[in-house]
Amino acid sequence: MGLAEEIKQKAFQLGFDLAGITDASPLDNDQFKSLTDWLAFGCAGRMDYMRNNLDKRTNPIKLLKSARSIICLGLNYNPPKTQKKATISADPMGTVANYARYEDYHLFIKQQLRKLTNFIASIAGTGFRFKICVDSAPLAERTLAARAGLGFIGKNRMLINPQLGPQIFLAEIVTSLKLPPDEPIKAVCSNCNKCLTACPTGALTPDGRLDANKCISYLTIEYKAEFPPDLAPKIGARLFGCDECVLVCPFHKNAPSCQNKHFTFYPDRAKLNLHEILALTEESFGAKFADSPLKRLPLDCLKRNAKTCLANIAG
Ligand code: B12
Ligand code: SF4
Ligand code: SF4
DSSP states (O other): OOHHHHHHHHHHHTTOSEEEEEEOOOOOHHHHHHHHHHHHTTTTTTOHHHHTTHHHHHOGGGTSTTOOEEEEEEEEOOOOOOSSOOOOOSSOEEEEOGGGGBSOHHHHHHHHHHHHHHHHHHHHOTTOOEEEESSSSSSOHHHHHHHTTSOEEOTTSOEEBTTTBSOEEEEEEEESSOOOOOOOOOOOOTTOOHHHHHOTTOOBOTTSOBOGGGOHHHHHHTOOSOOOTTTGGGGTTEEEOOOHHHHTSHHHHTOOOOOOTTSOBOGGGSEEEHHHHHTOOHHHHHHHSTTSGGGGSOHHHHHHHHHHHHHHHHO
């Protein structure tokens, strides 16, 4: 077995569902233009980090000088089907996006990546340089994953694997190792437009962009000010994040559930009691959601979301 195969086997043993390799070349002209147009049209809203480090985001060698390959990994986060009946509550509830019903994926995946790089170091010998990345590093994760054959980019902008669907976390090891690249897969959305129609705010444009300013995921997770009055009612009862364009996708329909037994899942976090959210103190928020992506949001913003959900539920 070659080095690349050994690395992929180890990745699967560690609980990743997908592993592929691409070279460390920059984004091609179309991908570069797609990102710079998105920024120029103001689609990044107030996410300044998307405007910074553009050189790195478009060229992995700027992130690691000795980079020659990128090992791209995917972890299925389609929630397990629980036997437990949903909590029936007379109190108004707000929904939480599926990804945030697990422990914080940034921390979990980084831990697994460290185990993988320790393994690679043990078999690759000296000269193995690397940088591990999950979400927050300036890297075009979906583009690289598509290049490495993990899936294709759908009209909902998600990296979709035809077997596993769109609910896949992405992560990378940018490395100095020269590894044989995988081929991109041939799959497309065809005539489907379900995600464009399902989006409650029209954030997905027919010309293939996601305008974050209108996206409920952006508004409830990244945006820190009062909601624009025309968008607040469209947030509905979405307390944290949005999955409409993901769950409507036909590739999601028969997707298997997350198989990783070590990745802690909280069935009770699908819906949260909005009055309880409003009653949280910094202390109780920290204690209840210490290991959750919800904890990345300042408590006053989570309360802002809860108030908006309550107003929308009251109609
Ligand atoms: C900023 C950001 C957001 C923003 C903006 C989203 C967006 N669509 O850009 C907001 C806050 C709205 C957001 C929301 C969500 N996010 Co987010 N987000 C990111 C982040 C940090 C950067 C994304 C980015 O580069 N956007 C810029 C635009 C221009 O990128 P783009 O539309 O994908 O276009 C690129 C490619 O599509 C490519 N391209 C275009 N055409 C083609 C054609 C081919 C053939 C190829 C190869 C490439 C290509 O060129 C462009 C330049 O790279 C990434 C992590 C990362 N470091 O990459 C996570 C990431 C994209 N998010 C993720 C998740 C899970 C979500 C949510 C599902 C969370 C939720 N439930 O609320 C939603 C989904 C919303 C959606 N439909 O995209 C995952 C997606 C995993 C996946 N399977 O795709 C990522 C990869 C994080 C991770 N490590 O897992 N997110
Ligand atoms: S996450 Fe929600 S608001 Fe954002 S593009 Fe998808 S459906 Fe629209
Ligand atoms: S819903 Fe349809 S158009 Fe949207 S990403 Fe899925 S297959 Fe593509």
